[in-house]
Amino acid sequence: MRTRHAGAATLAALTALTLAACGGGEVGGGGEETGSGSDSGGDSIKIGIKYDQPGLGYQDGSEYTGFDVDVATYVADKLGYSADQIEWVEAPSANRETMLQTGQVDMIFATYSITDERKEQVAFAGPYFIAGQDLLVAEDNTDITGPEELEGKNLCSVTGSTSAQRIKDEYAEGVQLVERPGYAECVTALTAGQVDAVTTDDIILAGLAAQPANQGKVKVVGNPFSEENYGVGLPQDNDRCEDINTAIQEMIDDGSWEKAVTSNTEGTGYTPNADLNPPKPDACA
Incomplete structure (x- = not known):
């Protein structure tokens, strides 16, 4: 009798699960996709x-x-x-x-x-x-308008970056290179007067200049050279x-x-290079 009762209980449980599975789609709205695209979104x-x-x-x-x-x-x-x-x-x-x-x-x-x-x-x-690679300088700096003006000056970039070395090799052999762990530290050195400029891609510099602590203190030169x-x-x-x-x-x-x-980039005066942007997305061609 114990075996018969166990079998009946198992059958009832399976029946309940089957009925729940059949009705679950209506309760939960089925497998409708989220997002506005036509591709299948999946879970994440x-x-x-x-x-x-x-x-x-x-x-x-x-x-x-x-x-x-x-x-x-x-x-x-x-x-x-x-x-x-x-x-x-x-x-x-x-x-x-x-x-x-x-x-x-x-x-x-x-x-x-x-x-x-x-x-x-x-x-x-x-x-x-x-x-494009560019320079970040103090807001009141009118002397540095491009990499050629960095001769004999202090230039900051992050440790391991090739940006500053490129300027030394191609534009200003006498530039003094200063490395910091991150660009935020370079900007701190710039606002403290410890370096004359910071270099990396222009939109990265613009993002740094847009930070509340830096607004009105620094500017992107706006003369990209890569x-x-x-x-x-x-x-x-x-x-x-x-x-x-x-x-x-x-x-x-x-x-x-x-x-x-x-x-x-609001508040920095930065505008993307109009000759290159907006880009044409064609990397798959």
């Missing part, structure tokens, strides 16, 4: 960004802000992922290729310049912005490149791209 998407670049990719507690974040959020939406389905992942420069190759992220928006060397390891969509095509890093076997390029073009066409640039 992992996007790599910088956490320490104000105005581009910056983490403040649970908040993520910056131009890269804005572009990534727009693109994700067009792919079918709402903002709360995005999992932000820190993507340091040295780790970006590995993170894509090992599936730690699905894509990367992190001032990631498209180069032939990198394309041997990963794929790119975009570009979504074309930056061309850096920021792309969306993807695994080589991806099937999203064309869709991402379409989304970037839509962002440009509907004005959201310009709004994102302006809101993240």
Whole structure:
């Protein structure tokens, strides 16, 4: 009798589970996708960004802000992922290729310049912005208008960066190079009068200048002397490149791209190089 009762209980439980499964779709609304894109969104998407670049990719507690974040959020939406389905992942420069190759992220928006060397390891969509190496100087500095004027002056860049060395090699052999762990430390040195200029990509400098503590104290020279095509890093076997390029073009066409640039560099006087921007996203071609 105990065996018969156990069997009956099991049958009843299975019946209840079957009925619940049949009716669950109606109660929960089925498997409806979120986001406005036509692509299948799935549960979430992992996007790599910088956490320490104000105005581009910056983490403040649970908040993520910056131009890269804005572009990534727009693109994700067009792919079918709402903002709360995005999992932000820190993507340091040295780790970006590995993170894509090992599936730690699905894509990367992190001032990631498209180069032939990198394309041997990963794929790119975009570009979504074309930056150029420039200089950040004190607001009242009228002497430094380009890299040639740095002869005999102190120039700051981050440890391991090639930006400052490029100026020494190509423009001002007598420039004195100063290294700091991060660009925020370089700006602190600039406002304290310890260095005459800071160098890296212009939009990174603009993001730093836009910080409340720096506004009115520093400015971007506005004379870029290189061309850096920021792309969306993807695994080589991806099937999203064309869709991402379409989304970037839509962002440009509907004005959201310009709004994102302006809101993240407000108060700095910075404007993107009009000869290069807005870019034409054609990296998949």
